[in-house]
Each structure stands twice: as structure tokens, then as C-alpha cells.
Amino acid sequence: DTAVSQTPKYLVTQMGNDKSIKCEQNLGHDTMYWYKQDSKKFLKIMFSYNNKELIINETVPNRFSPKSPDKAHLNLHINSLELGDSAVYFCASSRYGAGETQYFGPGTRLLVL
Amino acid sequence: GENVEQHPSTLSVQEGDSAVIKCTYSDSASNYFPWYKQELGKRPQLIIDIRSNVGEKKDQRIAVTLNKTAKHFSLHITETQPEDSAVYFCAASNTGGGNKLTFGTGTQLKVEL
Numbered sequence: 001d002t003a004v005s006q007t008p009k010y011l012v013t014q015m016g017n018d019k020s021i022k023c024e025q026n027l028g029h030d031t032m033y034w035y036k037q038d039s040k041k042f043l044k045i046m047f048s049y050n051n052k053e054l055i056i057n058e059t060v061p062n063r064f065s066p067k068s069p070d071k072a073h074l075n076l077h078i079n080s081l082e083l084g085d086s087a088v089y090f091c092a093s094s095r096y097g098a099g100e101t102q103y104f105g106p107g108t109r110l111l112v113l
Numbered sequence: 114g115e116n117v118e119q120h121p122s123t124l125s126v127q128e129g130d131s132a133v134i135k136c137t138y139s140d141s142a143s144n145y146f147p148w149y150k151q152e153l154g155k156r157p158q159l160i161i162d163i164r165s166n167v168g169e170k171k172d173q174r175i176a177v178t179l180n181k182t183a184k185h186f187s188l189h190i191t192e193t194q195p196e197d198s199a200v201y202f203c204a205a206s207n208t209g210g211g212n213k214l215t216f217g218t219g220t221q222l223k224v225e226l
Contacts, residue, residue: 040218041151041200041218041219041221042216042218042219043157043202043216043219044216045213045214045215048213056213090156090157097208098145098206098208098213098214099144099145099206099208101147101159101162102147102159102214104156104157104158105156106155106156107156
């Protein structure tokens with residue numbers, strides 16, 4: 001069974017479009033995260049949710065809006081996509097917080113043309 | 114906020130040699146220090162972690178050391194093998210002060226035959 005899954009795996013789209021990425025974990029974890037990994041491999045936290053509540057919101061453009069319908073799901077919606085949004089987006093989860101092992105999803109490779 | 118610096122950015126070793134990757138952190142309140150390995154095109158995965166009440170931890174060929182006074186920690190891989198080739202990330206978090214894991218900039222390790 002896949003512990004943390006993301007869809008889609010690849011996303012190619014035009015500038016200005018709106019897209020969503022979905023994430024699900026079946027580990028029973030309370031905390032979920034979105035990370036962005038750019039072309040230089042830097043891994044940067046974007047958002048963190050604990051039991052459906054937003055607890056970390058880094059300096060991310062408000063074109064990015066996360067939503068957690070329940071503690072097993074964390075989705076990311078991006079409005080008005082820009083070239084600089086091209087990156088790999090990883091979802092992750094941990095049992096209680098950042099002091100626990102984070103389990104990453106396979107990543108969504110977003111290319112904005 | 115926390116800042117984690119990681120060196121070197123690339124490291125090339127011969128199979129069987131040892132590899133050492135070093136990180137420094139800025140927030141003296143940080144108390145959890147994991148290391149993640151990311152193979153090409155794959156997700157980051159935890160390989161070892163250490164908490165601030167411990168100075169060293171070993172798991173087979175990998176070990177991590179922590180110097181709280183100097184605010185630095187290191188990953189040591191002995192008897193390197195080709196399958197150790199990957200990008201390695203250090204990270205730090207203050208488990209009592211929020212839910213954020215700050216990653217270093219990554220080290221591309223190449224183990225040559």
C-alpha cells in the first residue's frame with residue numbers, strides 16, 4: 001500500500017491556467033506538508049496542516065491555496081500559473097509534527113510553458 | 114527563523130572510501146536533526162536522525178554526530194557503495210516552537226567505481 005500518494009505525477013500547462021494537486025496519506029498521521037523543490041534541488045516548506053488546521057504558511061504568493069478536507073488529505077490549488085512555478089511539489093506527512101519522520105509522496109512535476 | 118547551511122554541495126568519492134557531509138544551524142533552540150536521501154527522480158527518504166540529547170548515533174554504515182555548542186552536525190558514510198550515490202539533505206527543527214523543518218541546500222554524492 002502506498003503511504004503518501006499524489007496526483008498527478010506530471011503536470012504540463014500554460015501560463016495563466018489554474019491547476020490542483022491532490023495528496024492523500026494512509027498512515028493515520030496528524031500533520032501534512034507541502035514542499036517546493038526547485039531546479040537547484042532546494043527543498044522549501046510552503047504549508048503545514050495539523051489535523052486540518054493550517055499551522056505554517058510561509059511567504060508563498062496567495063495564488064497558492066492549500067485545503068485540507070480531512071486529516072488524510074491535503075490539496076494544493078494554484079491560480080494564474082507563472083513560469084517560476086515550475087518545480088517539483090512534494091506532499092509529506094508526519095505523525096505529530098516536525099520532530100517526527102516525514103514521509104514524502106512521489107512528487108508532482110509541474111512545468112509551466 | 115532557522116537557517117541551515119550544508120557543505121559541500123558536491124562530493125565525489127571512490128567506492129569503499131568514507132564520505133562526510135557537514136551542516137550548521139543558527140537557532141540554538143533546534144533539537145531535532147534528520148538526514149534525508151533523495152535518489153534521482155525519487156522522493157526524499159529519512160536515513161537517520163538525531164536529537165539534541167545525544168551526541169552521536171550509528172546505523173550500520175551511516176553515523177551522525179552533533180555538536181550543540183558549535184551548532185553543527187555531520188553525516189558520515191563508511192565503505193561507500195554505488196547505491197549511496199544520491200542527494201543528501203540535512204535538516205533542523207525546534208520541536209517545541211513550531212512545526213517547521215528547515216532543510217539544508219543538499220549535497221550531491223557520487224560514488225565512483
